[in-house]
Amino acid sequence: MPQPVGAESEARTGAAGAKLGMWLFLFTELLFFGGMFLLYAVYRSRYAAGFHAAAAEENTVVGACNTALLLTSSLAMALAVAALRRGRTRFSILAQAATILMGIGFLAVKYTEWMAKIGHGLYPDSPVLLQRSHGEVLFFGLYYVMTGIHGLHVLIGISLIAVTLALTARGAITAERATLLENTGLFWHFVDVVWIYLFPLFYLVT
Amino acid sequence: MSDGNVSPAPGFYRDDGPRRGLAAWMMSTDHKRIGIMYLAALTLFFVVGVTIGVVIRLSLLAPGKLLTAQHYDQAFTLHGIIMIFLFIIPGIPVSFGNFFLPLLIGARDVAFPRLNRLSWWLYLAGAGVIGASLFLKGGPLDTGWTFYAPYSIQTRTQVSFAVVGVFILGFSSILTGLNFVTTIHRLRAPGMGWFRMPLFPWTLYATGWVQLLATPVIAISLVFIFLERFFGMGFFDPTKGGDPILFEHLFWIYSHPAVYIMVLPAMGVISEIVPVFSRRTVYGYKAVAFSSVAIAGVGYLVWGHHMFTSGMSDTARVAFSLLTFLVAVPSGIKILNWVATLYKGSIQVDAPLLFALTFIFLFSIGGLTGLIIGSLAPNLHVHATYFIVAHFHYVMFGGAGMAFFAGLHYWFPKMFGRMYAERTAKIGWLLLFVGFNLLYFTMFVLGLEGMPRRYFDYPPRYFTAQTVSTVGSWILAAGVLVILGNLLRALFRGRPAPENPWGGLTLEWGTTSPPPAENFTEIPVVSNGPYSYD
Numbered sequence: 018m019p020q021p022v023g024a025e026s027e028a029r030t031g032a033a034g035a036k037l038g039m040w041l042f043l044f045t046e047l048l049f050f051g052g053m054f055l056l057y058a059v060y061r062s063r064y065a066a067g068f069h070a071a072a073a074e075e076n077t078v079v080g081a082c083n084t085a086l087l088l089t090s091s092l093a094m095a096l097a098v099a100a101l102r103r104g105r106t107r108f109s110i111l112a113q114a115a116t117i118l119m120g121i122g123f124l125a126v127k128y129t130e131w132m133a134k135i136g137h138g139l140y141p142d143s144p145v146l147l148q149r150s151h152g153e154v155l156f157f158g159l160y161y162v163m164t165g166i167h168g169l170h171v172l173i174g175i176s177l178i179a180v181t182l183a184l185t186a187r188g189a190i191t192a193e194r195a196t197l198l199e200n201t202g203l204f205w206h207f208v209d210v211v212w213i214y215l216f217p218l219f220y221l222v223t
Numbered sequence: 224m225s226d227g228n229v230s231p232a233p234g235f236y237r238d239d240g241p242r243r244g245l246a247a248w249m250m251s252t253d254h255k256r257i258g259i260m261y262l263a264a265l266t267l268f269f270v271v272g273v274t275i276g277v278v279i280r281l282s283l284l285a286p287g288k289l290l291t292a293q294h295y296d297q298a299f300t301l302h303g304i305i306m307i308f309l310f311i312i313p314g315i316p317v318s319f320g321n322f323f324l325p326l327l328i329g330a331r332d333v334a335f336p337r338l339n340r341l342s343w344w345l346y347l348a349g350a351g352v353i354g355a356s357l358f359l360k361g362g363p364l365d366t367g368w369t370f371y372a373p374y375s376i377q378t379r380t381q382v383s384f385a386v387v388g389v390f391i392l393g394f395s396s397i398l399t400g401l402n403f404v405t406t407i408h409r410l411r412a413p414g415m416g417w418f419r420m421p422l423f424p425w426t427l428y429a430t431g432w433v434q435l436l437a438t439p440v441i442a443i444s445l446v447f448i449f450l451e452r453f454f455g456m457g458f459f460d461p462t463k464g465g466d467p468i469l470f471e472h473l474f475w476i477y478s479h480p481a482v483y484i485m486v487l488p489a490m491g492v493i494s495e496i497v498p499v500f501s502r503r504t505v506y507g508y509k510a511v512a513f514s515s516v517a518i519a520g521v522g523y524l525v526w527g528h529h530m531f532t533s534g535m536s537d538t539a540r541v542a543f544s545l546l547t548f549l550v551a552v553p554s555g556i557k558i559l560n561w562v563a564t565l566y567k568g569s570i571q572v573d574a575p576l577l578f579a580l581t582f583i584f585l586f587s588i589g590g591l592t593g594l595i596i597g598s599l600a601p602n603l604h605v606h607a608t609y610f611i612v613a614h615f616h617y618v619m620f621g622g623a624g625m626a627f628f629a630g631l632h633y634w635f636p637k638m639f640g641r642m643y644a645e646r647t648a649k650i651g652w653l654l655l656f657v658g659f660n661l662l663y664f665t666m667f668v669l670g671l672e673g674m675p676r677r678y679f680d681y682p683p684r685y686f687t688a689q690t691v692s693t694v695g696s697w698i699l700a701a702g703v704l705v706i707l708g709n710l711l712r713a714l715f716r717g718r719p720a721p722e723n724p725w726g727g728l729t730l731e732w733g734t735t736s737p738p739p740a741e742n743f744t745e746i747p748v749v750s751n752g753p754y755s756y757d
Contacts, residue, residue, distance in 0.1 A: 030334040034409040038335060041401045045439045052443030052473055056458060059469060067464075142455035151464025158456030158463075166446070 032196045039200040043207050046170075050211055053163050057218060060155045067152010072223040075160075076130070080220035083126045084212065087171075090119035091209040094178070094202045104192045106185060113182045113198075116205065120175040127168055131161075160219055167215060170208045177201045231640030231719040234737035252336035253740060257343050258322030259638065264346070265310055265318055265627075266707065272306040273703055280662070280696040283689050286680040295679040296365035297380070301357070303368030304385065308392050309350055311623050312481060315488035316434075317346070317399055319630045320427050322638060324403060326731035326738060327421045329412025329747045334405040338398055345395035353388035356381045367677065369478070370444075372459035372470040376451050383452050386445045393442045396484075400434025403427050412730070414749035418509065421729050421753040425512045426491030429519035433480045433487070437523070441477035444470065468533050475526035483522040485619060486586075487515055489626030490557055493579045496633050497561045498754040499727045500576035501568025505754050507560045514553035521550040531602045540599055547597035554590055558583060573725070574648035578629035581656055585621025589614055592667065607677075610670025616663045628655075628706060635710060636720030640737040643713035651709055654702030661695025729753050 061068050097112035134157075138145030141158050181198045184190045190198050235255045238247045248256055279298050282290040290298060321339065325332055333339050357363045361381040366374040375382050407428045411420060447458055447470070457463025459470045498505045505511055527535060527543030535543075561583055570576070592614045595601050605611065636642055666674075669688045674681055681689065723732040730747055731738070 030405065030409050034334050034405050037408060038338075038401055038405045041404060041435055042397075045397050045401075045435050047439075048436055049439035049443050052440050052447075055473070056447075056469065059466070060464070063466075064464060140454075142457070147463070154457055154463050155465065158458060161454075162447075162450060162456060 035196045035200060036203075039203050043203060046207060050163075050166075053159070053166070054214070057159050057163070060152070060159065064150070064152025064155060067150040067154075068156050069152075069223050070150070071153040071156035071160075072219060075220045077220050079126060079130060080216055083123055084216045086119050086123050086126070087209050087212050090116045090123070091206050093119065094205045098195065098199055098202045101185065101190070101195050101198060102192055106188075106191075109198075110182060110185055113178055113185065117175050117178050117182070120171055120178070124168060124171055124175075127164060131164075163215055164219070167208070167211055170211070174201075174205045174208050177204060231737065232735055234640065234735055235740040236737060237740075239740060250340075252332070252340050254321045254325050254332050254336065254339060255638075255738065255740075255742075257339055258318055258320075260343060261313065261321060261346070262318040262638075264350070265314060268305050268309040268350070270703070270707070272302055272310055273700060275302040275305065277696050277700050280693040282679075283681075284693050290679075292679045293365065296367075296677075297363040299677060300365055300367050301363055304353065304364075304389070306619075307368055307481075307485075308389050309353070311485045311619055312396060313346060313392070313399070314485060314623060315492060315627055315630060316403065316427055316430055316484075317342070318627075319423075319492065319634060320399075320403060320488060323634065323731055324406060324424055324427055325410070326734065326742055327424050327729055328407065328410060328415060329730050329743065329749065330406065330410035331742050331746070333402050334409050335402050339402055342395045342398040342402070345391055345398070349388045349390075349392035349395060351388075352391060353385050356384035356388060359384055369474060370448055371474070372448070372451070372467040375448050376459060383449055386448050390442055390445045390449075393438045393445070396434050397438045400431035400438070402431075404431035404435065407431075412747050412749050418512070419749055419752050420512075422494035422505065422508070422511055422515075423488070423491035426487045426494070426515045429515040430484050430487045433484050433519050433522065437477045437480035437484070440473060441481075444473040444477070447473070468530070471530050471533055472526070475529045476523075479526040479529065480519075480522050482618070483518055485623045487518060489582065489623040490515065490554075492626045492630040492633070493561060493582050494557075495727075495729065496575050496579040496629055497564050498756065499633075499725050500573060500579075501565045501570045502726070502756050503564050503568040503754075504752070504757050505560065506563035506566075507556075508752065508754075510556055511560050514556045517553040518550060521546060521553070525550055525597075528597050528602075531599060532606045544597055544599050548594065551590060551594055551597075554586075558587055558590075573632075574643075574645060574652065575629050575633035575725070577649065577652050578625050578632060581652070582622060582625040582629060585617050585625060585659070589617030589619075589621055592617065605670055607675055608670035609666040609674045609676055612676045613663045613666035613670060616666070621659065621663070628652075631710065633725070634731075635713070636724045637731055637734075637736050637738070639714055639717075640720050640735075641713050641717030642720045642724065643709050643717055647705060647709040651702050651704075651706035654698055654705055656702070658695050658697070658699030658702050662692050662699050663695070665689075665692040665695065728755060 093112045093115040097109045097116065100106075100112060101109040134140065139157055140146065141161055146154055146157055178201055181190060181201050185198065235253055238244075240247060240251075242250055248260060251257065275298055278289070279295070279302060282288070282295055282298070286295075321333070324330075359381045361379050364375075364378065364380045364382045364385050366378055366380075366382060370382070370386065375386075407420070407424055450456060451458060451460075455463075457465045459465045459467045461467065494505060494511055525543060525546045527539055528547045531540055531543075572580075592610070596605060596611065596614055632643070632648060665688050669685060669692070670676075672685070672688075674685050674688075720736045722734070722736055725732075730743075730749075733747065734742060
């Protein structure tokens with residue numbers, strides 16, 4: 018019977034196997050983002066002045082707030098995992114909910130940032146942007162693509178945590194069966210780490 | 224066969240679960256069923272790809288009669304996309320890898336059976352989206368399979384959908400690689416240390432890492448094309464400061480390692496077949512195992528050799544050329560070891576070995592001509608000519624394609640529980656071999672004489688060689704028909720296969736043909752290396 022056979026194999030793979038699989042997946046994510054960082058590196062070295070001018074227009078305070086929000090959400094996620102391991106399910110649920118809220122907060126701030134830029138006519142291929150230098154055109158192009166794809170990952174992360182939250186509440190994720198929550202946590206931390214690089218590249222280094 | 228009405232034991236083909244028919248297959252997490260479904264899909268796409276290839280050759284016989292220039296561009300693009308993304312990249316890992324990896328290492332399934340099923344669904348979805356793109360606004364794309372900017376950004380043909388399709392296929396490939404790497408780490412039978420593992424799993428392991436670490440790079444490149452077409456960021460558009468050559472870099476950072484995704488598992492199949500049909504332990508087992516890992520590692524660092532004429536610093540060109548020569552060394556080690564395994568063996572030239580020997584012969588030609596292309600000076604002369612086309616068909620079709628046929632004939636009895644007609648298989652092989660060399664060796668000559676690739680028309684002085692090549696394509700197609708017809712007939716009428724028709728010593732031959740759903744009644748305990756013939 019195919020179904021139970023597969024289940025047995027998955028059981029033999031065990032939590033360590035699932036963790037290994039998740040790490041392998043994160044490697045692929047790293048290289049996926051790597052392609053974008055490669056473009057950034059090349060164009061930054063080619064158009065240093067344009068990048069400098071464009072980066073000055075980013076609002077560092079807003080960016081810093083968002084960074085704080087996302088870093089704190091990672092703390093909440095780590096607490097959620099640690100609490101579950103100690104059997105404190107209620108605290109874990111609360112911490113997961115807090116993670117989701119901070120993730121949503123991050124996206125909301127990102128949304129207002131994007132909207133403000135678009136309001137000024139700054140978006141890819143816009144007449145306003147095409148008036149600017151090559152470096153600025155590429156900087157804002159990279160800004161939208163990199164923060165956009167990062168935002169998409171935040172959204173996926175939020176959805177995943179919503180699932181683990183429901184499963185924890187239903188008792189399907191427990192201290193003994195915490196792999197799914199741990200792997201979701203790994204994903205969330207990865208998304209956080211990517212932002213830690215995006216923040217200086219777009220806001221701080223001018 | 225006269226005893227065609229005798230049926231083999233149903234094995235894993237019997238529907239035991241709650242579902243019946245198609246649903247029992249599509250919903251199955253059994254690696255063997257998934258492998259068989261992949262095999263059917265791959266064969267179908269291979270036949271479609273060959274057909275388009277024959278049409279391309281036919282058009283070259285009298286340019287303009289059969290295909291217009293635009294249709295010609297679309298035809299070679301489609302040929303490339305089908306053959307590369309739908310046949311040869313998934314190829315051996317998803318078919319034989321899925322079916323035999325767990326059997327070879329003594330496991331009941333892969334590490335993540337449901338993820339494996341998801342890979343299969345994604346493969347179908349990707350193929351479906353690419354198929355749909357042919358009928359959507361703009362029609363079939365005409366960029367060549369490489370999607371080079373600015374063609375892919377500016378063409379009015381339907382690139383966007385096709386790119387989404389390839390992206391989905393990439394996801395499928397990544398998940399397969401992830402699954403196999405984890406499987407090999409976690410599910411080897413008790414006693415099977417790394418160096419008691421058969422060589423096909425070794426190549427799947429190396430391939431899995433390449434799939435994991437290279438595929439995401441093409442994924443992001445395809446996202447760039449998609450976004451570029453809809454939003455116009457200008458990443459590859461010089462009028463906005465972008466650089467089209469950067470796309471070439473990104474593309475080849477994946478697509479050169481992808482060559483090893485195609486050929487490493489093929490080498491694994493050959494490493495399984497050669498010892499069995501010469502009744503000898505593989506010569507230098509560890510060297511063969513490590514050379515797979517070495518090919519995967521060095522293979523990452525050679526992508527620049529596709530771009531010697533695109534504008535690169537001399538330092539970069541010399542470095543890429545040197546690394547290209549380096550990556551040939553582990554391939555050479557494998558060739559040496561296979562030949563050394565045959566030396567003084569009790570060789571039995573059945574169809575699987577015939578195809579395996581053909582692999583060694585054709586792949587050697589492909590590999591050695593690769594060194595000509597990898598040298599900076601000759602590269603200038605033959606870049607973007609038929610010489611390149613000939614080279615990669617020798618490596619891909621003569622290599623990975625022949626290994627696919629070798630594996631098909633080697634494992635057919637185990638997968639389907641039936642034997643095929645040996646004589647017919649050999650006739651098919653002969654046609655394929657003769658047709659192949661007529662078709663592609665001629666291209667080496669044409670390329671050296673200056674015939675550019677992807678051109679729809681040519682001056683009259685190339686006519687004779689072009690005709691020889693086209694005639695070769697007919698003989699090759701006839702060979703493919705005989706081979707597949709023979710196997711198709713065996714599927715229904717072949718006599719039941721014994722458990723171990725070739726005298727193989729790896730674990731899959733210890734199960735029934737076809738294997739039972741759970742593979743092994745008891746997980747085997749391994750106490751020696753995989754090819755202990757001596």
